[in-house]
Every structure is written in C-alpha cells, then in structure tokens.
Amino acid sequence: MKLLENTLLRAGQIRSIEGTPCFDEQVIETFLQAPYDPLTSFEGPPNYSLQRGGRGKDHPRYGRFVYALARHYQPDYVVEVGTFAGGTAVGFANALIENGHGRLLCIDQDSYSHGTFPEVVQRNLQRVGLPSEQLQLCCGDSKTWLPDLANDLSEKVGIVLIDGDHTFAGARTDIQNALPLVKPGGLILVHDVDRGRSMDEATEAHPHPVYEAFHSVVQEQHLDWCILKFIRKHLGIIRVGRSPSQTKQSVA
Numbered sequence: 001m002k003l004l005e006n007t008l009l010r011a012g013q014i015r016s017i018e019g020t021p022c023f024d025e026q027v028i029e030t031f032l033q034a035p036y037d038p039l040t041s042f043e044g045p046p047n048y049s050l051q052r053g054g055r056g057k058d059h060p061r062y063g064r065f066v067y068a069l070a071r072h073y074q075p076d077y078v079v080e081v082g083t084f085a086g087g088t089a090v091g092f093a094n095a096l097i098e099n100g101h102g103r104l105l106c107i108d109q110d111s112y113s114h115g116t117f118p119e120v121v122q123r124n125l126q127r128v129g130l131p132s133e134q135l136q137l138c139c140g141d142s143k144t145w146l147p148d149l150a151n152d153l154s155e156k157v158g159i160v161l162i163d164g165d166h167t168f169a170g171a172r173t174d175i176q177n178a179l180p181l182v183k184p185g186g187l188i189l190v191h192d193v194d195r196g197r198s199m200d201e202a203t204e205a206h207p208h209p210v211y212e213a214f215h216s217v218v219q220e221q222h223l224d225w226c227i228l229k230f231i232r233k234h235l236g237i238i239r240v241g242r243s244p245s246q247t248k249q250s251v252a
C-alpha cells in the first residue's frame, strides 16, 4: 500500500494519506488514466459564484476519483448525499454508463442550489448520457432519505458518497445511516474530512466537524478507513466490513 501512496504523491494528486489505505490499488491506475474532466460542458446553477462553474475547488479531480472507484468496484447502486449541481454525480454517471449497469441515487435538499435541484443536475447527467432508468433524484433531507432507502437497499449499495450537512451531528448521522445500506466490502466516501481549514459549521465543541464525525464513527464501529489528502480538500474513505454490527445501525 506504500506503493499506492507513492504513486499518488509522485503524480502530484495528494499531499499525504492518513490511516491505512483501504481501497484496491488498481483504482489509482484507473484514476490516473481517466479523462481529465468527466464533463467539460458542466453547467452550474445560474448566478452561483463557485469556482469552476458550479463545482467546488477540488474539481475536476474529485469527480475523476469517484469515477475510478465506480469503474473498479462495479457497484449495482451508488448513493450520493449532497449532489448540488452534480460535480461528483457526473463522475459516477460516466462510470455506470461504461460499466453497463448500476443505478445512481442523488439526494439533495436544495439548500445551496436555491430552487435549481434537481433540474440542473438532471441536465448535466443528460449531457453525460446516463439513461433515466439508471437514475433516481431524491429531493429532501438525507436524514429521512437514507433510513427510507434502507428498506429496499439494505447491504446492496457499493458506494455511498456523503457531502451534505457539514455539521458534526449532521455528518455523523449521515455516516451512521449509510452503514446499513452498504454491502460487505463496499465504501463510504466522506468529503471535507479536513482539519487544516476553517469551516462555517465549526463550533467550539467541534472545531473540525466532519473530521470529528468521521473519526467518531470509524472508532465506534471499528471500521477500516483512510483519508486521502488531495491537493485542495480531503476525502475520507471507509471500507465496510462483514460484521453485522457494522451494518445494522440507523439513526433518526
């Protein structure tokens, strides 16, 4: 696994890895060979002043990395919490199209996109060419959606991405509620697991809310984890194990 870290470092993609890499090394090859941008004609929400036209400052790398994970693991289902305009969704969508199977479920309560979710992401996913039968756009709060999805998708989801509520309680609830969905060996990705930058959601009790939420769950549940410190932002990765105690908990 040192090889994996060295390859990413040499390629100038990360600063370091915290923890022990818990995903397959072949993902890196796919990542480094993937097209630079999963959707060059990406459309952001109108009048939204984000860099890269509606994608955060770690794009397009972030979209390219989730593309590589989905190509490698060939998930039957991908669940994304916090889709916004679809910066990561277009990466997943490209992979599912190339895989020839797999369904993408995007959950967002439209709190950042101000009335433009799901229309803008739908247009971006149409540009990529994701067939409608491979897509479900879920409008609303992830705290409701994830437990609801667990009724049908218990232990069926290959990859969950969490990039929604960045408060300590919100991120922790999303990670806990994602666990019952994930199949053994599947992954939970958690964006913004950073300690080095200030976040609007920081409090005195939780100065690094998503980082603390991530660590509180992996420690409690004894999960395999690592954090990829990409050049601009950090992505936590949890590899869900086979123990039932790691996959049965839901939080209201």
Ligand SMILES: C[S@@+](CC[C@H](N)C(=O)[O-])C[C@H]1O[C@@H](n2cnc3c(N)ncnc32)[C@H](O)[C@@H]1O
Binding pocket: 054, 055, 056, 062, 081, 082, 083, 084, 085, 086, 087, 088, 089, 107, 108, 109, 110, 111, 112, 113, 140, 141, 142, 143, 163, 164, 165, 166, 170
């Ligand atoms: C940082 S953006 C997601 C960025 C996206 N993954 C990308 O790659 O461009 C966070 C999104 O999470 C959504 N969000 C925040 N809290 C949420 C919640 N409790 N349930 C559902 N969506 C939520 C916001 O509306 C926003 O669109």
